[in-house]
Amino acid sequence: MPASIEKQIEKLREQLRYHSYKYYVLDDPDIPDAEYDRLYNQLVALEEAHPELITADSPTQRIGSKPLTAFEQIQHEIPMLSLDNVFSEDELQAFYHRLQERLNSHDEIEFTAEPKLDGLAISLRYEKGLLVYAATRGDGFTGENVTQNVRTMHSVPLRLLGENPPAVLEVRGEVFMPKAGFEKHNKQARENGEKEFANPRNAAAGSLRQLDPAITASRPLSFYCYGLGIVEGRALAKTHYQILQQLKDFGLPVCDEIKVLSGINACLSYYENLLNRRDALSYDIDGIVYKVNAIELQERLGFVSRAPRWAIAHKFPAQEEISRILEVDFQVGRTGAVTPVARLEPVFVGGVTVSNATLHNMDEIRRKDIRVGDQVIVRRAGDVIPEVVRVVPGSRKQQLPEIQMLTHCPVCKSLIEQLEGEAVARCTGGLYCRAQRAEAIKHFASRKAMDIDGLGDKLVEQLVEQKLINTAADLYQLTADTLASLERMGNKSAANLLAALEKSKHPSLSRFIYALGIREVGESTALNLANEFKTFPAVQHATFDQLIEVEDIGPVVAQHIVNFFQQRHNLEVINQLFAAGIEVQGVSQAISDNQPASELSGKTVVITGTLPSMSRDEAKDKLLAVGAKVTGSVSAKTDYVLAGDKAGLKLTKAEKLGVQIIDEDTMLSMLSNK
Ligand code: IVH
Numbered sequence: 001m002p003a004s005i006e007k008q009i010e011k012l013r014e015q016l017r018y019h020s021y022k023y024y025v026l027d028d029p030d031i032p033d034a035e036y037d038r039l040y041n042q043l044v045a046l047e048e049a050h051p052e053l054i055t056a057d058s059p060t061q062r063i064g065s066k067p068l069t070a071f072e073q074i075q076h077e078i079p080m081l082s083l084d085n086v087f088s089e090d091e092l093q094a095f096y097h098r099l100q101e102r103l104n105s106h107d108e109i110e111f112t113a114e115p116k117l118d119g120l121a122i123s124l125r126y127e128k129g130l131l132v133y134a135a136t137r138g139d140g141f142t143g144e145n146v147t148q149n150v151r152t153m154h155s156v157p158l159r160l161l162g163e164n165p166p167a168v169l170e171v172r173g174e175v176f177m178p179k180a181g182f183e184k185h186n187k188q189a190r191e192n193g194e195k196e197f198a199n200p201r202n203a204a205a206g207s208l209r210q211l212d213p214a215i216t217a218s219r220p221l222s223f224y225c226y227g228l229g230i231v232e233g234r235a236l237a238k239t240h241y242q243i244l245q246q247l248k249d250f251g252l253p254v255c256d257e258i259k260v261l262s263g264i265n266a267c268l269s270y271y272e273n274l275l276n277r278r279d280a281l282s283y284d285i286d287g288i289v290y291k292v293n294a295i296e297l298q299e300r301l302g303f304v305s306r307a308p309r310w311a312i313a314h315k316f317p318a319q320e321e322i323s324r325i326l327e328v329d330f331q332v333g334r335t336g337a338v339t340p341v342a343r344l345e346p347v348f349v350g351g352v353t354v355s356n357a358t359l360h361n362m363d364e365i366r367r368k369d370i371r372v373g374d375q376v377i378v379r380r381a382g383d384v385i386p387e388v389v390r391v392v393p394g395s396r397k398q399q400l401p402e403i404q405m406l407t408h409c410p411v412c413k414s415l416i417e418q419l420e421g422e423a424v425a426r427c428t429g430g431l432y433c434r435a436q437r438a439e440a441i442k443h444f445a446s447r448k449a450m451d452i453d454g455l456g457d458k459l460v461e462q463l464v465e466q467k468l469i470n471t472a473a474d475l476y477q478l479t480a481d482t483l484a485s486l487e488r489m490g491n492k493s494a495a496n497l498l499a500a501l502e503k504s505k506h507p508s509l510s511r512f513i514y515a516l517g518i519r520e521v522g523e524s525t526a527l528n529l530a531n532e533f534k535t536f537p538a539v540q541h542a543t544f545d546q547l548i549e550v551e552d553i554g555p556v557v558a559q560h561i562v563n564f565f566q567q568r569h570n571l572e573v574i575n576q577l578f579a580a581g582i583e584v585q586g587v588s589q590a591i592s593d594n595q596p597a598s599e600l601s602g603k604t605v606v607i608t609g610t611l612p613s614m615s616r617d618e619a620k621d622k623l624l625a626v627g628a629k630v631t632g633s634v635s636a637k638t639d640y641v642l643a644g645d646k647a648g649l650k651l652t653k654a655e656k657l658g659v660q661i662i663d664e665d666t667m668l669s670m671l672s673n674k
Helices: 003-025 031-047 090-105 179-191 200-208 212-216 240-249 263-280 296-299 362-368 436-447 455-467 472-477 478-486 490-502 509-515 521-535 536-541 554-564 568-579 616-625 651-659 663-673
Strands: 071-077 109-118 120-127 130-136 141-144 168-176 220-231 259-262 285-292 311-315 320-332 338-350 352-358 375-379 387-391 425-428 604-608 629-630 640-643 659-660
Touching: 003 031, 003 387, 031 651, 090 263, 090 296, 109 240, 109 263, 120 200, 120 220, 130 141, 168 200, 168 651, 179 200, 200 212, 220 240, 240 296, 259 263, 263 285, 285 296, 285 659, 320 436, 338 375, 352 387, 362 387, 375 436, 375 478, 436 472, 472 568, 509 521, 509 536, 521 536, 536 554, 604 616, 604 651, 616 663, 640 651, 640 663, 651 659, 659 663
Parallel strands: 604 629, 604 640, 640 659
Antiparallel strands: 071 141, 109 259, 109 285, 120 130, 120 168, 168 220, 285 311, 320 338, 320 375, 338 352, 338 425, 375 387
């Protein structure tokens, strides 16, 4: 066999190790993934052709082994210790003073501060730079041999980098599942009807303790090292921080949040800083670990029972606690979303006492099978609204009824709609509902809607809070006196606002439709509706079938529109707007109720021939004004054909299809027939 093949293989392996190191350890890849894959595939091809050259540390040999029947036990030569915890600044101060006393010095002590990763501890043993085993912590003295699983983790080097690794190097660190990978895994599990993991720590532990390494390989596990076990053959650096840098140079990943700090205040600000950023980190942490940096001082301080004296974990407030659901209420948000909220036995979680937690929506309630009376896990992470994560397994001792969604808004009594395929239920009383008032009015006044100059969000909030307006229609009843009495509003601004309100009274049809704030009816949908139906009453009375014919309107939006115009309260507000003098593009017809305005409302009509007293366009406008739809060709969907003189083919087709034919007089009398 040509020696050059061997060389080629070794060169590819070196390249792949280097690029893995750049990617996983330095987080600074030199080459795109596709290039890595190309090199990897070259190596695979060469190894396939020369299987005798395959070595255990080849990057291709991460997943090779067969499933185990049980894990072997591994004795830790040096026990894997745990850490003492502190939960407050006072306790941390006490720890610091104990250190100073023991060291008999008042000098500031230097620490490394490290995130306390929420995963599981692991020990990796390298001999002459090669990974020989990986073991879990177990009880601290004996762990389980999980080598074949750890080998599948790309952040763990199978061979250390550099020319001169120690004869034996035992590295300790944390295996964890990054949050994104955890979410993705759970989403997949949910879709496949499999069991979800409760949190990233369980996910990491569950994934590492798989007898089949192929399963571990499919899980997004990561690793950071934070210390040493046994080291033979070579002394490492004299401070913990420098040792971590050496480990990094060997190709081992080290968390880049680790810092060297002096004194207690620096520790406290590091703690605060990371606590604030906790949710933004890509992995879960449950506190900070401070470690005396100088190895010499660590040795002087030694250990107590199962924890080092030279390190302490400063824990963050727990983000999950157990409580009980006392009741479920429904809250209506500013956009009309109706959210089920659990009233809880008060519980201290995430640093505050929590007595309400969101249940998100009915799908989530059903998925988690949550019922009133259940013991549940409550989570409060950072500034996020507390949520009920799940029922404590096995805690339900008696049958409890299922939670039901309301049919009508608890605030305004309008219908609650929940469209198929949508998780969120919504109140349809958008224009009127007290919960949605301020948002509805802000939207109504906004530039692309009624464009009421000088009526900003703050002013709307103020007017609503002081109950000076309840709906958009009330804006037009405001007087100079009322306005001038508001904070930061002089006579001049009040007069300007009144003028702007006056000016806004003649909106185009599309602006007016948009201003109503119908769900999912944005500017362009409003424009399409205006172009299609021409008048406001025609839009108001349009049927579902007519609406879905309009460009860009599907069944969901069509249903939102129909529901909106079916709410009595919304119609009242629209009426009040017209009564206040709003004239939409010259068409200003008061809307008395939500009944069709005429016998022809909602009907599809085709006009053909010459009419006796009006043009076809005039007839069309009259029909559109009552919400009829006028189309160009006769089909089975046509309700009426309005036929004048010299009606041709369309009339013949209507007769053939049995479509009712009417003349101008009949149309006029039908138009006034309610
Ligand atoms: S040092 C002798 N550093 O916390 C010191 N532990 O409660 C041993 N952990 O079993 C641990 N992040 O699983 C250390 N930066 C960190 C850590 C860390 C997470 C875990 C580790 C350990 C447990 C102790």
